[in-house]
Amino acid sequence: xxxxxxxxxxxxxxxxxxxxxxxxxxxxxxxxxxxxxxxxxxxxxxxxxxxxxxxxxxxxxxxxxxxxxxxxxxxxxxxxxxxxxxxxxxxxxxxxxxxxxxxxxxxxxxxxxxxxxxxxxxxxxxxxxxxxxxxxxxxxxxxxxxxxxx
Amino acid sequence: xxxxxxxxxxxxxxxxxxxxxxxxxxxxxxxxxxxxxxxxxxxxxxxxxxxxxxxxxxxxxxxxxxxxxxxxxxxxxxxxxxxxxxxxxxxxxxxxxxxxxxxxxxxxxxxxxxxxxxxxxxxxxxxxxxxxxxxxxxxxxxxxxxxxxxxxxxxxxxxxxxxxxxxxxxxxxxxxxxxxxxxxxxxxxxxxxxxxxxxxxxxxxxxx
Numbered sequence: 001x002x003x004x005x006x007x008x009x010x011x012x013x014x015x016x017x018x019x020x021x022x023x024x025x026x027x028x029x030x031x032x033x034x035x036x037x038x039x040x041x042x043x044x045x046x047x048x049x050x051x052x053x054x055x056x057x058x059x060x061x062x063x064x065x066x067x068x069x070x071x072x073x074x075x076x077x078x079x080x081x082x083x084x085x086x087x088x089x090x091x092x093x094x095x096x097x098x099x100x101x102x103x104x105x106x107x108x109x110x111x112x113x114x115x116x117x118x119x120x121x122x123x124x125x126x127x128x129x130x131x132x133x134x135x136x137x138x139x140x141x142x143x144x145x146x147x148x149x150x
Numbered sequence: 151x152x153x154x155x156x157x158x159x160x161x162x163x164x165x166x167x168x169x170x171x172x173x174x175x176x177x178x179x180x181x182x183x184x185x186x187x188x189x190x191x192x193x194x195x196x197x198x199x200x201x202x203x204x205x206x207x208x209x210x211x212x213x214x215x216x217x218x219x220x221x222x223x224x225x226x227x228x229x230x231x232x233x234x235x236x237x238x239x240x241x242x243x244x245x246x247x248x249x250x251x252x253x254x255x256x257x258x259x260x261x262x263x264x265x266x267x268x269x270x271x272x273x274x275x276x277x278x279x280x281x282x283x284x285x286x287x288x289x290x291x292x293x294x295x296x297x298x299x300x301x302x303x304x305x306x307x308x309x310x311x312x313x314x315x316x317x318x319x320x321x322x323x324x325x326x327x328x329x330x331x332x333x334x335x336x337x338x339x340x341x342x343x344x345x346x347x348x349x350x351x352x353x354x355x356x357x358x
Binding site for chain 1: 182184197198200220221238241249250252333336
């Protein structure tokens with residue numbers, strides 16, 4: 001019984017430790033360098049028109065219509081370009097080399113995307129992942145193009 | 151039961167080997183095309199490992215591609231031609247931002263004073279910033295391993311801030327510049343702790 005209580009206490013403590021981190025706004029992940037046509041960022045359920053110079057954050061979804069394009073340069077020099085008819089989420093972007101926190105996950109629900117690796121790929125190749133509805137791609141540099149038909 | 155298991159393995163193996171067809175010009179709905187492209191800036195080609203339905207293929211050659219259809223294993227990698235790449239990806243490739251360009255500006259020992267050679271690089275950085283349609287600049291301060299980690303973080307930050315001030319003084323909008331420090335954590339030249347190394351006293355400036 002004591003063991004069980006102890007276990008519960010540990011779990012509660014872990015949850016308590018994790019919760020504030022989830023609540024904090026993350027620092028910007030990068031910036032939109034190219035935007036044309038009908039292109040949006042979906043952030044916390046809100047759809048914002050994408051424009052050049054705009055900051056992007058971990059968790060942002062890039063959504064484009066048939067004429068939309070978005071090109072993003074991230075803080076580690078990773079570049080992502082999103083073509084028409086796409087829905088692509090920057091699912092994870094961790095770039096704190098000093099603390100050794102590195103990670104990049106891009107989720108491609110549909111559409112066309114080109115990924116060009118940056119510093120995260122150099123420092124921590126195993127932490128780079130591109131996910132499509134059917135496949136998981138581990139990339140060891142440098143440039144990858146993916147098309148997911150609707 | 152054992153026979154069934156063997157049968158399943160055989161079926162799985164047959165599926166994994168897959169029909170050896172090349173990438174078709176008009177993919178069916180829901181299909182995915184994944185292509186390893188050469189680095190546009192002449193860097194290494196790299197490699198991609200694609201996993202689907204518990205099967206894995208490696209893309210290792212220039213323009214090597216695999217297809218995945220609805221949770222089936224990836225098809226055998228085949229190099230596709232430039233025309234096909236332009237047809238499918240030409241549009242999205244043209245929306246790729248220009249490659250970031252990095253410079254190393256070196257500093258004097260335990261100081262936020264640039265070396266003369268580093269000062270001479272500033273005009274080129276300014277030219278590049280003015281040339282880009284949507285520029286931003288990241289200045290990352292570094293130090294050698296003399297001193298504590300914490301004091302080197304601060305020194306790196308002072309160095310990066312000095313670079314920012316010089317760029318702002320030359321007319322760059324301060325809002326475009328991000329300043330950070332990694333202290334002694336990412337040396338250009340690996341050294342033991344408490345080691346003098348001029349090449350590690352630097353600010354990396356990336357123009358993007």
